[in-house]
Amino acid sequence: DGGITQSPKYLFRKEGQNVTLSCEQNLNHDAMYWYRQDPGQGLRLIYYSQIVNDFQKGDIAEGYSVSREKKESFPLTVTSAQKNPTAFYLCASSMGQGGTGELFFGEGSRLTVL
Amino acid sequence: AQSVTQPDIHITVSEGASLELRCNYSYGATPYLFWYVQSPGQGLQLLLKYFSGDTLVQGIKGFEAEFKRSQSSFNLRKPSVHWSDAAEYFCAVQYGNKLVFGAGTILRVKS
Numbered sequence: 001d002g003g004i005t006q007s008p009k010y011l012f013r014k015e016g017q018n019v020t021l022s023c024e025q026n027l028n029h030d031a032m033y034w035y036r037q038d039p040g041q042g043l044r045l046i047y048y049s050q051i052v053n054d055f056q057k058g059d060i061a062e063g064y065s066v067s068r069e070k071k072e073s074f075p076l077t078v079t080s081a082q083k084n085p086t087a088f089y090l091c092a093s094s095m096g097q098g099g100t101g102e103l104f105f106g107e108g109s110r111l112t113v114l
Numbered sequence: 115a116q117s118v119t120q121p122d123i124h125i126t127v128s129e130g131a132s133l134e135l136r137c138n139y140s141y142g143a144t145p146y147l148f149w150y151v152q153s154p155g156q157g158l159q160l161l162l163k164y165f166s167g168d169t170l171v172q173g174i175k176g177f178e179a180e181f182k183r184s185q186s187s188f189n190l191r192k193p194s195v196h197w198s199d200a201a202e203y204f205c206a207v208q209y210g211n212k213l214v215f216g217a218g219t220i221l222r223v224k225s
Contacts, residue, residue, distance in 0.1 A: 004157075031211070040123065042204060042217040043158075050211060058212070090157055101146050101208040105157035 002027045006091050006106035013085075013113050019078045021109045023091035030096030032074035033103065036060060037088040046089075049074055050096055078111060085113045116140060116209045120216035127195050128224050135190040135219050137205030146208035147188040149179055151201050152218075158204060164188065175199070197223045 004025045013019050025032065031050050035043040045058030049068040063082025068074055074093075078085045088110050092103040119138045127133050139145060146165050150158040162173025169181040179190045188205060200223045205216040 006157075033213075035215075040217060042118075042120075043215040045212055045214075048212065088155075092158075101213060102148065102160060102163060103158075103206075103213055105150075105159075107157045108155070110155070 004091055004093055004104055004106035006089075006109050009107065009109060011109060011111045013111065015113055016080045018080060019085070019111060021076045021078070021089055021091075021111070023074045023076065023106060024072055025074075025091075025093045025104075026072060027093055027104060028071075029093035029104070030071070031094045032068065033092045033094070034058075034064070034066065034074070034076045035090045035092065037090060037108075043090065046076065085111055087111060116207070116214055118205055118207050118214050118216040120203075120205055120219050122219045123217070124220045124222065126222040126224060129197050130194050133190075133192045133195045133199070133221070135203050135205075135221070137188045137190065137216060138186050139188065139205075139207045140186065141207060141209065144183065147179075147181060148206040148208070148213070149173065149177070149188075149190050150204045150206060150215075151175075152204065153201050161190070161203075195221075195223055197225060199223055 007022045033048040034046040044060050047066040049055035065077045090108045091106045117140045148163045149161040152158045161177050164171045164181045202218045202220050204218045206213045
């Protein structure tokens with residue numbers, strides 16, 4: 001079945017450690033996205049990528065980094081510079097240019113920094 | 115600035131009652147509009163979308179939404195709510211390459 005796989009589902013880390021969240025899709029979508037979700041704030045865009053080897057900052061990119069070396073994969077690193085990293089992180093994909101903008105989401109990764 | 119407003123943070127309805135969730139947006143042109151639903155601890159699932167044409171769109175699970183250009187609104191409706199509809203609902207608007215989401219409305223269903 002086609003879809004988006006995020007791992008791990010739950011992650012605990014100590015303050016000051018970098019953490020990498022995995023996102024893989026087999027939908028053959030060009031565009032991929034990372035959102036952060038906090039209670040009462042909806043989804044805020046961290047980074048997005050329209051094509052391989054290219055990505056753009058979203059609204060809250062500070063303290064995060066990404067790479068897009070393969071079409072299927074868009075990992076997110078939460079660095080020690082992110083002041084408040086505890087959150088629910090959602091990865092999504094869409095067809096990209098020429099598509100309708102509809103996003104397909106993974107099941108999310110919950111990061112807790114102790 | 116581009117924004118999406120969902121004025122109700124929480125809504126509680128009785129099972130079998132009708133439902134309307136409100137969504138307003140700021141955008142000059144006719145936007146692409148979406149409603150997503152999220153169960154606790156899960157990703158988001160698309161309920162319905164509007165791109166053009168008929169302003170009343172039908173979605174999955176018996177939901178519908180109406181686009182009203184004059185009010186910059188895209189409200190979600192369901193004639194009869196089921197207990198399984200309890201979830202968080204997000205309105206979203208496409209601005210260029212990005213989807214901007216509202217803050218969400220949590221729906222509680224009482225029996």
